[in-house]
Amino acid sequence: MVSKVSRRKLLHMASAGTAAAAFPAPFVSGVTRAASADPILLGVPTAQTAQAGVADHQDYLNGTTLALEEINGAGGVLGRQVKAVVVDIDPLSPESGQVAINKLIDAKVHAMSCAFVFTPVPVADVSARYKAPFLWGLTQRNMTDLVAKQPDKYSHVFQTDPSEVHYGHTFPVFLKAMKDQGVWKPLNNGVHIVQEQIAYNQTISKALQASLPKSEFKLAGITDIQYPVQDWGTVIQEIKKVGAGAVMIDHWVAAEYAAFVKQYSADPLKGALVYLQYGPSQPEFLELSGPAAEGFVWSTVLGVYADEKGKAFRAKYKKRFPGIMGLCYTGNGYDTTYYLKAAWEAVGDPSNFKGVSDWIRKNSYRGVCGFMSMDNPYQECAHYPDTGDAIGAAELEKGMAQLFFQVQNNEHKIIYPDVLVENKLQKAPWW
Incomplete structure (x- = not known):
């Protein structure tokens, strides 16, 4: 999955100043925590200047943006606004991934949400010292195999789609x-x-x-x-x-x-x-x-459905972000944000990392990309149709x-x- 993937004018935003300006409210530029309120902070590592993954990461950020605007417009979560802390990441570089996660830890984010990286283990290992819920559309069984083998270490890591x-x-x-x-x-x-x-x-x-x-x-x-x-x-x-x-x-x-x-x-x-x-x-x-x-x-294995729920999302996404719509990570960023919202509200305290992760592990969410359930050793979404893999669903509404x-x-x-x-x-x- 390696290329100089550019999405229209995105790569022209490579300078730090332009990239920061490109993120609309409700985003926190860099890692500076808002001082005027006590927001819930969602860390979103996003490829901005890398040679790989930029288009998909921008789609993911757009979907996250749309969800946050809706959530905050409706009063936020537990009476608090939710803001994203966006940091640059190179999906091909384990060192870049580690730096990005450390920045989010320093920012004291309440959760992390990401499209994917190609070197997931070093990134997950850094996140394991902080244990904030970490949800990503990784699509890699080698990582979820590790989750199954080391459930305590990776109890906070969830793959929001089936594997490749x-x-x-x-x-x-x-x-x-x-x-x-x-x-x-x-x-x-x-x-x-x-x-x-x-x-x-x-x-x-x-x-x-x-x-x-x-x-x-x-x-x-x-x-x-x-x-x-x-x-x-x-x-x-x-x-x-x-x-x-x-x-x-x-x-x-x-x-x-x-x-x-x-x-x-x-x-x-x-x-x-x-x-x-x-x-x-x-x-x-x-x-x-x-x-x-x-x-x-x-x-x-991760795409926006064309059912009633999916069509409604497609329409409002295209209104918010005109042009040709990516059909994968747009919906994934959107769904993941709402999945976290449900978990935060159920637990009542976004700072209770273990409680939020435990809730996600036991509770499903039906989004615009289908059914998400982490209640399996791999903590990844089940695949529909069931083809005999370790995680398969025989019914549409029990898998993605x-x-x-x-x-x-x-x-x-x-x-x-x-x-x-x-x-x-x-x-x-x-x-």
Whole structure:
């Protein structure tokens, strides 16, 4: 998950002064605690100047902003305003993550809320000496495995989405559903994996390879790519040579996906279903791809539903933050803030870190991205549909749905799972 990901003008805000000015009320710039009141402080490590994760982190901050504005506008929590302490973080750097958490500890925040980092253990270890509730959309089973093995040390750490292993586990299930519905007639039952080298993408690839023998599909080939991908031409020729019915591009970067779809559309493997892991969720994908994005499929284990609750959130988010909306971390930042609000109100004292963490562990929350429950050894959200993983949900309202989208008329439309579908899978231009 490595790239120079920029969201419109965001990277132009790299200077400290501009970045601080970019955060609207109710934000506390840097780590200076408000002196005029006694607010509840929410620490939000946010990538502002890094080369990776900026778009997703900005989405998360926007969702948090919207939630805080609503909460404070309605009187706050326990009669107190809630303010965010925003500190810069580089998701790729363990040292940067440790510095960011230490700044929030110095600020005496009541909780921490973050999109993700790529080196979670050093960050979680620093937070463990303070023990304020720490909620993040990490998507990494290696971290939640540690939570399960060391429950006392990480009792305060919660993953607000399912882990990345589900991208691999669920892909054959999705393919079978599309085939059985008659909306996709595969060239063959082969699956070609084009994989990036970082641990996140390797975990997804291994999970898919383990799941394929249990399905009617088989592994047709594996092609390695390395960030940054300078030219997708050789990869596309390999896709055509392998000739698999389905292709998973196991990468994540919106800008590089945009380059891929432009080249692929000009020289495709006719009839193949091409899936792009996660990255099209970032607004840059549609902005940079234009018409070339039509027909491509992607998914996310953390996404804003298109049910009544999700549509209401989408509408008010777009009003507050005009432009193409990210469909993942916008809702996650929003939901996490309201989850903490419920915990603070139930416990009655945001300074009671153990009490708040214990409440979160035992109580669920249904947000715009689905059902969140931490009542399991991993302290991560259960995945829907259940694919036999350690944490799965057989019912929609007992888990967080992995949403599969297709780009249709320059918009992302949910095509799976059936209970949340907006449109059926459409014929891709190269079919």
